[in-house]
Amino acid sequence: GDSVTQMEGPVTLSEEAFLTINCTYTATGYPSLFWYVQYPGEGLQLLLKATKADDKGSNKGFEATYRKETTSFHLEKGSVQVSDSAVYFCALSDPNYGGSQGNLIFGKGTKLSVKP
């Protein structure tokens, strides 16, 4: 079945460092891909999304490109801030899976800690 695999955390970086969080997926159809962020004690916030191959999602300095050939959707940011400390989840939505367009399949999450 469909699945999402994220790099293991935690990831600890210094402020202004470059961030990459790897995400690869397995899907039977042509999924939409998402990155969500979860701050401590809160629910999920959509960070960015891409709906087809070669699309680039971007928001708040974060970017990810939908790579169909490598089934990847890696999250990047050029210069992280302390306020970026959170757990990041890669997810996919495959309308061919589970009979529902509302079925998001999440990775296990990657905890990012940014030190001043």
Add this chain to the structure above:
Amino acid sequence: DAGVTQSPTHLIKTRGQQVTLRCSPISGHKSVSWYQQVLGQGPQFIFQYYEKEERGRGNFPDRFSARQFPNYSSELNVNALLLGDSALYLCASSSGTDLLSNFGSGTRLTVV
């Protein structure tokens, strides 16, 4: 505009009890989905409802049930609670198209 609202925010129940969690979608949204997030894991899909009908179900036992009301709010019911049901339960709403983006802050359920 109010976002997705969930109640209660925290809940403690005893094994074997039953619990009902509530979700109000964003105004105008007709689809509600429920997810379970166990500590340290990603959310797992439980149900999706659209226009008061079940449109999707994840791999959860029959102890889990849900419904959607005419105003599009939703309830998730869990019977015969187990310790393993302790989790953050998240609700998400959408207008009915495919790209979910609006999650509530969740209900933290602790089963003792």
